[in-house]
Amino acid sequence: MTKIPHGQIVTDKFPILSASKTPNIDIKTYKLRIYGSVENELSFTWEQLMGLPMSRVKVDIHCVTRWSRLGDIWEGIKLKYLLDMVKPKGNFLMLRSSYVGYSANVPMSYINEDCMVAFKFNNLPLEKEHGGPVRAFIPTxxxxxxxxxxxxxxxxxxxxxxxxxxxxxxxxxxxxxxxRYWDGLNFVNKLVFFGNKDKDDE
Incomplete structure (x- = not known):
């Protein structure tokens, strides 16, 4: 039996939560850049990414807004595989979307075999409202x-x-x-303090 993290509720829905409007991304001009504290900075076109080994995982996801989905299938390129190519020196990642000005930091210690650059969700191309054509996938x-x-x-x-x-x-x-949030700062106080009414980006 799957253990649900404390405070989470299982749903069959896939809520669309974003900190910005959904962009239209042209895969003909798309590039994924991996840079920073690495030995080999690399940049991939869409065609080059599609030529790399693909992986498929069945895993649960948990949103900070307290919903969880169980046993979905995600497909893409293992993040560990891409990082091995650039030979990282640092211990942290910043995952960015320059299209909308969004970013999220991730400790390298949380990158396992399930983490990937994802293109498909439950056997279909990732819908753009859910980050398609490509999103980071960090189920840890x-x-x-x-x-x-x-x-x-x-x-x-x-x-x-x-x-x-x-x-x-x-x-x-x-x-x-x-x-979920800063120690001692609950969600309601966060919204009042920052004057920010946007939902979290998912």
Whole structure:
């Protein structure tokens, strides 16, 4: 039996939560750049990415807004595979979408074999409202860390706050530890303090 993290509710729905409008991304001009504290900075076109080994995982996801989905199938390129290509020196990642100005920081220690650059969800191309044609997929952390419309991966020597982390979300976001927001700062107070009525990006 699947163990549901404390405070989560299982749903069959896939809520659309974004910190911005949904962009239209042209795969003919798309590039994924991996840079920063690495030995080999690399950039991939869509065609080059499609030529890399693909993986398929069946895994649960957990949103900071308390919904969870169980046993979905995700397909893409393992993040570990891409990182091995660039030979990272740093211990942290910043996953960015330059299309919408969104970012999320992730400790390298949370990158396992299930983490990927994802293109498909339950055997179909990822819908653009859910980050298609390509998003980060980090099921080891709350789902706001899985940056939609991913086009940049920066390897960092030191941890830095991303979009929601600057607005009161936890720097790590481990759902097993309920790391949702800053210590001592609940969600309602966060909204009042920052004057920010946007939902979290998923």
């Amino acid at each position: 952390l709350y789902f706001w860390k899985s940056t939609k419309w991913l086009d940049e991966i920066e390897v960092m020597d030191e941890d830095k706050a991303g979009f929601w982390e600057k607005r009161g979300y936890n720097m790590r976001g481990d759902y097993n530890k309920e790391e």
